Structure formats: C-alpha cells, structure tokens
C-alpha cells in the first residue's frame with residue numbers, strides 16, 4: 001500500500017513574512033494524523049528559515065533544484081550536500097520549467113537525480129510532454145525517454161528512494177488539468193516502465209513507487225484525480241501558496 005504524498009512547489013514566490021503566515025496557517029489547519037505525507041519546496045534562500053518554522057511538524061522540507069556537481073566553482077549553484085545540511089528531505093529534479101527555461105536536458109536531469117540521492121535526498125523526478133507531443137501521439141515515447149535517462153544512469157534500485165511526478169507541460173500553471181483517465185494512463189505507463197527494468201525484485205520496486213500528478217491541481221479537482229489507482233498524490237504549484245486550498249488537496253488524498 002503506497003502512502004499518498006503531496007508536495008507544494010512554491011516556485012519563485014513568497015517573502016519571509018508571507019512564508020511565515022503560510023506555514024502558520026498550514027500547521028494550524030493540519031490534522032493530527034494527515035491523510036498523506038506532505039512537503040513544501042520554498043525558494044532556496046528561504047529553505048533554512050522555512051525548515052525552522054516547520055520545526056518538528058509532519059511537513060517535510062524540499063528544494064526546487066540542485067546542482068549536479070558536488071562542490072566547487074559553480075557560481076550561483078547549490079549542492080545536494082548543502083540542501084541536506086539545511087534540513088531538506090526532498091528535491092525536485094527535472095521540473096519542466098528547469099528543462100525548458102534553463103535547457104536542462106535528460107542527461108543533466110539524471111545527473112542531478114544521482115547527486116541528490118548520493119547525499120541522502122529523495123529526488124522528486126518530473127517527467128511530462130508538451131501539448132504538440134501529446135497531439136502527435138508521442139506522450140508515452142517522451143515519458144519513456146525521460147525515464148530511461150535516469151534508469152540508465154542510476155539503475156532501477158534507485159527508484160526505491162525516489163518519487164516520480166507526471167507533469168504534462170500543457171497543464172502546468174494553465175488551469176487546464178489532465179483528465180483523471182489521461183493521468184492514470186501515463187502513471188500506469190511509468191510504473192510498467194520501471195517494472196520492466198526489474199528482474200531480481202519481480203516488480204516490487206515499481207509497485208512501491210509513488211507517482212504524483214502535477215498540473216493545475218486544485219481543491220476542486222484533486223479528489224477525482226487522486227482516486228485513480230496509480231495516482232499517489234500531487235505536486236502542486238499555484239494552489240500550494242494558499243493554505244486552505246493546499247490543505248484541502250492534502251485531505252483529498254483520502255480518495256486514493
């Protein structure tokens with residue numbers, strides 16, 4: 001049984017004061033026994049302080065990106081060891097905004113995944129297709145290619161300590177979510193792709209792997225998306241900036 005997981009990607013939003021208010025409202029509204037694991041991923045400059053605000057709560061800290069290199073002359077970058085040092089448990093790798101605005105290709109994403117894991121962080125690996133790729137019937141091929149880059153470099157065993165996120169590019173920040181059936185189809189494909197790499201473990205790694213959906217999830221559509229058998233929660237952008245909305249999305253994992 002996979003425990004659902006909801007992660008909030010704050011992107012480049014917030015301030016010290018706004019973050020404090022958001023965390024305060026989240027912690028106030030969180031039930032004693034949340035229905036899912038929860039993480040928030042603030043901008044890197046706010047990680048330390050957000051971690052302190054989360055204190056001993058059940059909300060974990062995640063980062064939005066990581067450098068593939070371990071240390072050295074990489075101006076502006078932040079290493080996996082540094083993220084671990086300030087209390088991160090998770091880090092998003094391969095978000096479409098990194099892949100497309102910053103030209104991070106499959107090979108670099110795979111190296112970031114490995115860098116994160118080698119310092120004890122759990123990567124949240126994002127994969128997803130453009131609208132034109134979907135319209136050309138290339139969705140599964142794109143997802144397979146993005147996944148293969150990581151599986152080839154890190155090996156299938158690495159999926160024991162990772163989270164996957166299917167984020168169709170056309171659904172991110174657009175208000176246009178994938179239908180539950182579209183999400184389920186891709187999530188099942190992701191799980192099957194991982195299972196196909198397992199010989200010794202007989203599909204156990206794929207069966208335990210949490211695959212999140214991301215792309216315009218809101219309180220109003222979360223439950224029907226999370227009710228799909230292979231959708232194990234969500235990676236939430238815009239709606240993670242409103243405590244009441246984010247809390248309702250977390251509660252909606254009960255539909256899983």
Ligand code: PEP
Pocket residue numbers: 009167171172173174175214215216217235236237238239
């Ligand atoms: C995201 O940034 O990962 C995301 C899914 O954004 P939104 O929820 O705003 O579509």
